[in-house]
Amino acid sequence: MPQVPQRILAISGSLRRSSINSAVLRAAASAAARDGAMVVIDDSVRGLPHFDPDLEIEPPEPVLRFRAACEEAAGVLLAVPEYTFGIPGSFKNALDWTVGSGSLYRKPITLLDVAAQGRGARVREALDLVLRAHGADVARYSLPVARNDRDAAGEVDSPRVINELRAVVAELAKRSSAAHESSTDR
Numbered sequence: 001m002p003q004v005p006q007r008i009l010a011i012s013g014s015l016r017r018s019s020i021n022s023a024v025l026r027a028a029a030s031a032a033a034r035d036g037a038m039v040v041i042d043d044s045v046r047g048l049p050h051f052d053p054d055l056e057i058e059p060p061e062p063v064l065r066f067r068a069a070c071e072e073a074a075g076v077l078l079a080v081p082e083y084t085f086g087i088p089g090s091f092k093n094a095l096d097w098t099v100g101s102g103s104l105y106r107k108p109i110t111l112l113d114v115a116a117q118g119r120g121a122r123v124r125e126a127l128d129l130v131l132r133a134h135g136a137d138v139a140r141y142s143l144p145v146a147r148n149d150r151d152a153a154g155e156v157d158s159p160r161v162i163n164e165l166r167a168v169v170a171e172l173a174k175r176s177s178a179a180h181e182s183s184t185d186r
C-alpha cells in the first residue's frame, strides 16, 4: 500500500509580507512536495486572539483550529525572527494558547534559524527554554539566508538553501516517524 506522507506543519514567527522566515518556509514546502513530503504552511498566528486563561473554558474557534493543526501534525517546522532580544509577541501568543491543551507536548519540532551569523542568539535561547517548557522535542538547524539567496519577488531561489531545506525536512520527517512509532508502542 502506498504510504501517505506525514503532515509537517510550518509556522513563521513573522507577520511581515516580505518576511525572510516565511519565504524560507514556503521554499521548504515546495522542495518537500517535490520529494513527496507534505509541509503545510499554517498562518493561524495572525488571527489568534490575545491569550487569556479565562477563555480556556470555551476557547475561540481560531484557537481550536490552531490547536488541532498542531496536534494532528507529525512534526512542526518553525522559523522565528528575533524581536528586541526575544520572541515576537504574536508568535509567543500562539505558543501560549497551546500550553493548556498540551498541543506541542512530545512534538518533534525543528527550529530553523535563518538569521545571519552572530544574530538571533537571544531568540534561540528563548525558544529553546519555552519549547522545552511545552515538553516538545526540539532540534535546531542554522541556515543563514542572505538577500542574494532570494529572487526579485523575495522567494528563496538559492540551490544551496533549497538543498539544505530538503535535508531539514527529511530529518524532521524521520524524527516524526520515530516519535509516532514510539507512541504506538506505548
Ligand SMILES: Cc1cc2nc3c(=O)[nH]c(=O)nc-3n(C[C@H](O)[C@H](O)[C@H](O)COP(=O)(O)O)c2cc1C
Pocket: 014, 015, 016, 018, 019, 020, 021, 022, 081, 082, 083, 084, 085, 086, 119, 120, 121
Ligand atoms: C521590532 C524589531 C526588533 C528587532 N530586534 C532584533 C534583535 O533584538 N536582534 C536581532 O538580531 N534582530 C532584530 N530585529 C531584526 C529581525 O530579526 C530581522 O529583520 C528578521 O529578518 C526579521 O524577520 P522576517 O524577515 O522574517 O520578518 C528586529 C526587527 C524588528 C522589526
